[in-house]
Amino acid sequence: MNNGCVVRPYRAGLDNWIQLGCEEPGMPIAGGYRAKKATMKKIEAIIKPFKLEEVKDALAEVGIEGMTVSEVKGFGRQKGHTEIYRGSEYTVDFLPKIKLEIALPDDKADTAAEAITKSAKTGKIGDGKVFILPVDNVIRIRTDEKGEEAI
Ligand SMILES: Nc1ncnc2c1ncn2[C@@H]1O[C@H](COP(=O)(O)OP(=O)(O)OP(=O)(O)O)[C@@H](O)[C@H]1O
Numbered sequence: 163m164n165n166g167c168v169v170r171p172y173r174a175g176l177d178n179w180i181q182l183g184c185e186e187p188g189m190p191i192a193g194g195y196r197a198k199k200a201t202m203k204k205i206e207a208i209i210k211p212f213k214l215e216e217v218k219d220a221l222a223e224v225g226i227e228g229m230t231v232s233e234v235k236g237f238g239r240q241k242g243h244t245e246i247y248r249g250s251e252y253t254v255d256f257l258p259k260i261k262l263e264i265a266l267p268d269d270k271a272d273t274a275a276e277a278i279t280k281s282a283k284t285g286k287i288g289d290g291k292v293f294i295l296p297v298d299n300v301i302r303i304r305t306d307e308k309g310e311e312a313i
C-alpha cells in the first residue's frame with residue numbers, strides 16, 4: 163500500500179511499480195483497473211547562486227515546464243571552508259546557495275539532471291548536488307488535473 167494506492171513491483175528495483183488502483187471514489191480497485199506506472203520525479207538541485215541564469219537557460223532548452231527557486235544556506239563535506247585547517251575542523255560555515263525544485267516526467271529526469279550538472283559545474287569545490295526523488299502525485303489546483311497532466 164502506498165498513500166491509499168495498491169502497488170506491486172513491476173521489475174526488480176524500487177523505481178518501477180505498477181499502480182493497480184487507488185481507494186478513491188470512482189477509482190476501481192483490483193479487477194477492471196488500468197495498470198499504471200508511476201512516472202514522475204522531483205529534482206532538487208543545490209547550485210552556486212551566480213550559476214542560476216545559466217542553469218535556468220539550460221533547463222529551458224530541454225523543455226522544463228516549471229520550477230521553484232529558493233535562496234538557501236548549506237554546507238558540504240568541507241563544512242563551508244575552502245580549506246580544512248587546524249582549528250576550523252569543528253566549526254561549520256553555512257554558505258549561500260540556490261535550491262531548484264523541479265517536478266517532471268520520469269523520462270525527462272536524466273536529461274534535466276545532465277543539463278543542470280553541465281551548466282552548474284565550475285570544477286571547484288561547492289558546485290553543489292542534484293537529488294532525484296520519486297513523486298507520487300501532482301495536482302494542478304486550478305483544474306484539479308492530476309499526475310503528469312498537472313506538471
Ligand atoms: N548530503 C547533503 N545533503 C543535503 N544537502 C547537501 C548535502 N551535501 C551538500 N549539500 C548542499 O549542497 C551544497 C554544496 O555542496 P558541495 O558541492 O560543497 O558538496 P561536497 O560534497 O562538499 O562536494 P565538493 O567536494 O565538490 O565541494 C551545500 O552547501 C549544501 O547546501
Ligand SMILES: [Mg+2]
Binds near residue numbers: 237239240241289
Ligand atoms: Mg563542498
